[in-house]
Amino acid sequence: MELAFLLIIFMVFFVGSDFVMNVVIPRMKGNFGERRVAAKLRRLRKRDYIVLNNILIPSGQGSSQIDHIVICSSGVFVIETKHYKGWIHGHQKSENWSQTIFKHHTRFKNPIRQNWTHIFALRKIHPNFQKLKYYPIVVFSGRARLKNVTSELPVLYLWQLVRYIRTENHQNRLSPSQMLWIAETIKSTKFKKKKGSKKP
Template sequence: MIPIAIGTEILKSPWFKGKFGEFFVNFSAKHMLNPNTYHLIKNVTLPTDDGSTQIDHIIVSKFGVFVVETKNMKGWIFGNPKQRMWTQKLYKHSSKFQNPLHQNYKHVQTLVSVLGLNDDQVHSVIVFVGDSKAELPFRSLIFDVLV
């Protein structure tokens, strides 16, 4: 019984949910994007002035470099681009999390700096994986993916 209980707790953990969401995006990108046009790089850590930043996925193509931040969440997601924190509402429970646009902005700027690219060559993409519904006042490069 103890191994089952431990396994159940691991499956429910934020760490596992994050890893599963990243796996799902990796799997989808490898199977849905033409490998002659797109190159997937996953789990990249880059140095910053205040430490480091970890990028879930980078997709390089002739169309530009896409920096992908993955969020595996349930419930309703509320926020706007200028808010520092967004809200996840699951039934009667609400919790705050860092605005993924702000999070990915740091990733994009770090990549631009490290590679010497122009801002217009690098694109920020946020992917929500899981049973969530993003109620956002915009839709630019934010995707809901149901698993």
């Protein structure tokens, strides 16, 4: 932790504060949040669930980076992770959501919309993927408080995630062999990174 702090100080003074504050630090926070979610998902039994983390697949002219995918007998859970603090406000149909820390307000892309772009990209991988049941989830892994979030789709705290997945996994749509085929098909989908491609 001390080494990471010293690295940030070095980058602020020698690389450029704008780049560090707007690109490096948010990316570090995102990676930390994704690691926390991945650790939580390891509590799912391997014989019942297949977990894929940090998946990059083609999407139109670019790519779609999916934080986490959980495959089970009921279908495919697609998880968008946000590692934020403060109060979170947003509506499922809004273009942007907002984060409030005291009197400071920051806007960020609607994570529900982001997650739907991931699902659309998954559906295009293989014709059979069109028939799958998808469960989009947004999970906040930091110290955020969902003060004014309106959504018919699940927007959860990290501690709620595993319990929600287990609760929703109650239908036998997929056999173990089908689950494995889906996971291997996703992993084998090659993406050739193009200049300027980034997470939507």
